[in-house]
Amino acid sequence: MIQTNSGLRSLVQSLRPITSSFSEIAAYCCYTSQAASALQQVSRPNSYSEDEYAKVDWDNLGFGITPADYMYTMKCSSDGKFEQGQLAPYGNVDLSPSAAVLNYGQGLYEGTKAYRTEDGRLLLFRLDQNATRMKMGADRLCMACPSIYQFIDAVKQTALANKRWTPPRGKGTLYIRPLLIGSGPILGLAPAPEYTFLIYASPVGNYFKEGLKPLNLYVEDEFHRATRGGAGGVKSITNYAPVLKAMARAKSRGFSDVLYLDSANKRNLEEVSSCNIFLVKGNTISTPATSGTILQGVTRRSIIEIALDHGYQVKERAIPVDELMDADEVFCTGTAVGVAPVGTITYQDRRVEYNVGEEPVSQKLYSILEGIKTGVIEDKKGWTIEI
Numbered sequence: 493m494i495q496t497n498s499g500l501r502s503l504v505q506s507l508r509p510i511t512s513s514f515s516e517i518a519a520y521c522c523y524t525s526q527a528a529s530a531l532q533q534v535s536r537p538n539s540y541s542e543d544e545y546a547k548v549d550w551d552n553l554g555f556g557i558t559p560a561d562y563m564y565t566m567k568c569s570s571d572g573k574f575e576q577g578q579l580a581p582y583g584n585v586d587l588s589p590s591a592a593v594l595n596y597g598q599g600l601y602e603g604t605k606a607y608r609t610e611d612g613r614l615l616l617f618r619l620d621q622n623a624t625r626m627k628m629g630a631d632r633l634c635m636a637c638p639s640i641y642q643f644i645d646a647v648k649q650t651a652l653a654n655k656r657w658t659p660p661r662g663k664g665t666l667y668i669r670p671l672l673i674g675s676g677p678i679l680g681l682a683p684a685p686e687y688t689f690l691i692y693a694s695p696v697g698n699y700f701k702e703g704l705k706p707l708n709l710y711v712e713d714e715f716h717r718a719t720r721g722g723a724g725g726v727k728s729i730t731n732y733a734p735v736l737k738a739m740a741r742a743k744s745r746g747f748s749d750v751l752y753l754d755s756a757n758k759r760n761l762e763e764v765s766s767c768n769i770f771l772v773k774g775n776t777i778s779t780p781a782t783s784g785t786i787l788q789g790v791t792r793r794s795i796i797e798i799a800l801d802h803g804y805q806v807k808e809r810a811i812p813v814d815e816l817m818d819a820d821e822v823f824c825t826g827t828a829v830g831v832a833p834v835g836t837i838t839y840q841d842r843r844v845e846y847n848v849g850e851e852p853v854s855q856k857l858y859s860i861l862e863g864i865k866t867g868v869i870e871d872k873k874g875w876t877i878e879i
């Protein structure tokens with residue numbers, strides 16, 4: 493049985509910071525046992541056991557989809573209330589051709605990971621941040637959204653059910669992808685009459701084909717990722733297809749990814765296609781301030797907090813592109829990407845190289861962050877949840 497009583501107890505304990513009353517916890521227990529029994533109804537191969545690993549070539553994981561056994565689904569109709577979420581085998585989703593997400597892009601996604609500790613346990617990281625960001629996005633896109641509590645519970649269930657797909661420590665992580673979509677049919681442009689919250693998971697290794705090697709970024713000054721007043725600050729699915737052209741062009745020229753500038757003046761740095769950016773100069777670490785066009789990355793926030801704890805000055809501010817020429821070190825942050833050092837940046841006809849050798853700041857911060865995520869460093873901040 494996947495969901496044991498002690499497992500349930502530890503789930504409840506780990507939810508304490510976000511539950512305000514006994515009745516919420518009781519409701520949670522009732523809800524979880526419903527979902528757990530739904531899971532038990534799903535047929536599983538005889539060989540399944542909680543401690544087993546799936547048959548995966550753990551040494552050659554990239555960032556491709558290798559679907560884990562179970563996905564989670566929860567729906568809500570016009571009353572805006574999500575309920576009766578359940579796990580089922582990973583598979584296709586049944587959608588009306590007139591679903592709002594297909595016609596008008598009313599959809600959000602999140603990305604988080606399950607990490608194995610050295611002794612095989614599973615840790616999740618700052619799920620409340622992802623849940624809150626989905627809520628902000630849902631508000632921006634006029635969507636109903638699961639509560640923070642439901643979001644966290646659903647991710648935990650998905651991770652636990654797919655535990656055997658979580659790579660051994662040091663080989664990768666289980667990437668978990670929550671999706672919120674306007675699944676109800678609509679013809680005229682309006683919010684969908686029904687929403688579906690889905691979560692699936694896949695074991696992954698390094699995001700970039702460069703592996704852990706430094707990235708070569710290209711500063712894009714023709715295409716933009718986001719505009720003022722747009723939806724760049726939330727994880728709308730509509731933010732991603734429009735960057736593909738710039739990414740494809742940069743990759744065809746041998747770059748790893750694209751660094752975008754603000755669309756109003758083409759003067760200040762924004763972010764990379766799927767990660768935030770940091771510049772290091774002496775003891776000061778700077779990153780573009782989030783003012784609606786840049787995603788408020790969970791990794792970005794965590795790195796800022798770790799850097800402050802370790803005596804760095806951190807500035808969230810407007811960063812003119814010219815400062816790239818002057819930085820000692822540059823790095824990118826994201827759940828998928830981790831903390832990736834940048835080796836070169838090309839802007840117009842200039843190419844700058846950065847320190848990636850002796851003791852880069854990014855390496856130091858990355859080791860601390862990974863240490864917390866994988867249980868090697870004591871989590872004094874309450875960022876991790878064990879499941």
Ligand SMILES: Cc1ncc(COP(=O)(O)O)c(C=O)c1O
Pocket residue numbers: 603763764765766767768787788789790791792825826827828
């Ligand atoms: C555009 C963009 N910026 C930054 C990030 C990093 O965010 P996080 O650290 O929460 O993964 C992502 C993550 O997917 C992203 O899509």
